[in-house]
Amino acid sequence: MSNPILEVDRASxxxxxxxxxxxxxxxxxxxxxxxxxxxxxxxxxxxxxxxxGIPFPPTSGSIVFGGTRIDxxxxxxxxxxxxxxxxQKDAEFPDLSARETMLIGASYAGxxxxxxxxxxxxxxLELVSFPEDRRDVESGHLSVYEKKQLMIGSALVSNPRIxxxxxxxxxxxxxxxAALDKLLLDVNRTGVTILxxxxxxxxxxSVSERLLVLNQGQILASGDPQEVIRDPKVIEAYLxxxx
Amino acid sequence: xxxTRIAAILVAFALLALVPLVxxxxxxxxxxxxxxxxxxxxxxWDLSLGYTGLFNFGHLTFFGVGxxxxxxxxxxxxxxxxxxxxxxxITAALAALLISAPVARLKGIYVVLVTFAFSQLAMQVVLSxxxxxxxxxxxxxxxxxxxxxxxxIRDYNLAYYYTAFAMLCVSTVFLLAVxxxxxxxxxxxxxxxxxYAASRGISVARQRIMxxxxxxxxxxxxxxxYAIYLRVASPEVFGFGTLSLALSMVLIGGVGTIIGPVLAAxxxxxxxxxxxxxxxxxxxxxxxxxxxxxxxLRLAPGGSIEMLSRLRLGAGFRSRRETxxxxxxxx
Numbered sequence: 001m002s003n004p005i006l007e008v009d010r011a012s013x014x015x016x017x018x019x020x021x022x023x024x025x026x027x028x029x030x031x032x033x034x035x036x037x038x039x040x041x042x043x044x045x046x047x048x049x050x051x052x053g054i055p056f057p058p059t060s061g062s063i064v065f066g067g068t069r070i071d072x073x074x075x076x077x078x079x080x081x082x083x084x085x086x087x088q089k090d091a092e093f094p095d096l097s098a099r100e101t102m103l104i105g106a107s108y109a110g111x112x113x114x115x116x117x118x119x120x121x122x123x124x125l126e127l128v129s130f131p132e133d134r135r136d137v138e139s140g141h142l143s144v145y146e147k148k149q150l151m152i153g154s155a156l157v158s159n160p161r162i163x164x165x166x167x168x169x170x171x172x173x174x175x176x177x178a179a180l181d182k183l184l185l186d187v188n189r190t191g192v193t194i195l196x197x198x199x200x201x202x203x204x205x206s207v208s209e210r211l212l213v214l215n216q217g218q219i220l221a222s223g224d225p226q227e228v229i230r231d232p233k234v235i236e237a238y239l240x241x242x243x
Numbered sequence: 244x245x246x247t248r249i250a251a252i253l254v255a256f257a258l259l260a261l262v263p264l265v266x267x268x269x270x271x272x273x274x275x276x277x278x279x280x281x282x283x284x285x286x287x288w289d290l291s292l293g294y295t296g297l298f299n300f301g302h303l304t305f306f307g308v309g310x311x312x313x314x315x316x317x318x319x320x321x322x323x324x325x326x327x328x329x330x331x332x333i334t335a336a337l338a339a340l341l342i343s344a345p346v347a348r349l350k351g352i353y354v355v356l357v358t359f360a361f362s363q364l365a366m367q368v369v370l371s372x373x374x375x376x377x378x379x380x381x382x383x384x385x386x387x388x389x390x391x392x393x394x395x396i397r398d399y400n401l402a403y404y405y406t407a408f409a410m411l412c413v414s415t416v417f418l419l420a421v422x423x424x425x426x427x428x429x430x431x432x433x434x435x436x437x438x439y440a441a442s443r444g445i446s447v448a449r450q451r452i453m454x455x456x457x458x459x460x461x462x463x464x465x466x467x468x469y470a471i472y473l474r475v476a477s478p479e480v481f482g483f484g485t486l487s488l489a490l491s492m493v494l495i496g497g498v499g500t501i502i503g504p505v506l507a508a509x510x511x512x513x514x515x516x517x518x519x520x521x522x523x524x525x526x527x528x529x530x531x532x533x534x535x536x537x538x539x540l541r542l543a544p545g546g547s548i549e550m551l552s553r554l555r556l557g558a559g560f561r562s563r564r565e566t567x568x569x570x571x572x573x574x
Contacts, residue, residue, distance in 0.1 A: 052442060054438050054441050054442055055438055074441075074446065074448075075438075075441040075442065076441050076444050076445055076446040076447070077446075079441065079442050079443060079444040080444045084442070084443075085442050087438070087439065087442075091436055091438070091439040092435075092436065092439070093431065093432040093435050093436060093439065093440070094435055095431045095435060095499075096428055096431060096432060100428055101432075103425060103428070104425070104428060104429060104432050104440075104443050104445070105443045105444070107425045107429075107444075108429060108443055108444030108445045109442075109443050109444030110444070111444075113425075117425075154443060155442075155443075158443070158444065
């Protein structure tokens with residue numbers, strides 16, 4: 001591999017005395033699905049925050065996306081450069097309908113206007129199989145799964161180069177997780193690189209080509225997913241020393 | 244916005260256009276004119292406060308800037324009062340641009356503090372620069388409006404009524420177009436979830452600046468019209484009384500609705516004026532407005548529009564229940 005789209009070099013973030021992320025370095029190849037795992041509080045979501053600048057950039061270190069350094073850029077500029085993310089907690093614009101939410105992504109992150117934005121919004125809703133009769137419902141009234149679909153769809157609508165998903169399977173049923181698995185592979189086949197944080201290991205192992213495990217803000221292991229999950233350090237971090 | 248609501252707005256505005264044909268008393272027309280001015284101020288405030296979620300407590304400063312711009316240009320510079328009114332909109336927008344620089348990246352209470360400090364600063368500038376602004380006494384005998392030989396001060400406020408009404412119509416159409424546009428939707432997105440909005444490419448700072456500037460344009464024009472109509476510019480426009488009355492119109496009318504503050508401006512202007520005529524209630528009227536504001540925020544935070552929606556839903560529910568009862572299908 002020799003075509004990194006994202007390079008994180010010694011990225012750190014401290015909050016007073018707390019080191020949330022410490023000297024984390026890794027790179028993601030264009031077109032791959034890169035998994036990120038780790039126990040609760042290990043710094044996975046903070047790492048996403050540092051990369052996207054939402055809500056804060058790294059305290060030190062550098063982040064290069066597509067050959068351009070993006071740490072220090074404003075969050076909306078990072079989003080417009082082709083880096084789209086979802087959030088761990090359900091995020092929505094409660095007053096806006098699903099279609100309006102898609103139009104926001106298409107217009108601002110995607111730089112589209114008028115009909116082009118409308119078509120992109122409809123295509124993205126189709127791609128995530130969002131129910132047709134629910135597209136004009138205000139997002140505040142959607143189900144948990146519909147909100148997940150919408151958040152992923154509104155990230156995809158701008159045709160990003162990297163899609164960063166933060167625990168998209170949390171709170172979903174098995175059939176919904178299976179549908180998500182298929183969706184991720186379908187999206188990846190279109191050339192979109194995916195960075196995936198997930199606690200549902202079956203999903204993570206099913207789709208990831210490489211896996212990085214964080215613990216207490218540091219990299220514990222990285223590499224082939226099957227090898228990484230057999231690493232004794234990873235087992236200990238997850239299971240607290242049980243063999 | 245539903246077709247029913249659009250139809251209701253059009254009917255209400257058509258009725259307002261017919262008012263002067265029925266109401267010939269110049270004082271009642273004067274009340275309508277003041278209500279229209281407040282309606283413009285309150286509905287434009289709703290753009291930054293209600294739609295953008297920006298706790299901008301300096302909105303009346305834009306009004307005051309419009310007042311003094313028109314007064315100085317018409318009285319001192321002897322510019323046409325019509326042009327002076329329009330210039331009020333331009334200087335108010337520039338004032339908004341000035342204040343938006345520190346406000347764009349602030350949150351919550353800090354926005355309140357900075358914008359309120361800005362309004363106090365503006366008042367102090369007006370008071371201290373008495374050579375230009377007239378200081379505490381203000382500017383009086385400002386030239387009135389006229390078209391050709393037609394003088395607006397000799398027709399029992401008929402022309403002023405229609406000028407103020409036209410200003411309200413244009414401002415309302417402008418605001419409704421803004422909030423219905425992709426830009427307006429981005430403001431609501433930003434208000435409800437700034438991080439999510441930023442992740443979808445929306446610039447928090449830029450949208451806030453745009454929102455403040457756009458909300459200032461017609462507010463400044465209303466200020467300019469206010470100065471030309473009353474023929475006086477006084478530092479009272481920067482005072483807390485004017486600010487709290489306009490704020491009560493936004494809150495009682497319903498934040499994030501545009502039409503709510505317009506309705507509340509009409510209602511509160513006539514209510515406070517009616518109470519002023521009742522012995523013993525002259526000063527109590529502001530207490531009543533404050534209590535109404537507290538009650539509305541407690542019982543229906545969405546304001547009058549929310550209350551109307553609830554009433555309509557309640558009526559719809561009762562109507563459906565009566566229908567099923569009569570049909571005997573359900574108990």
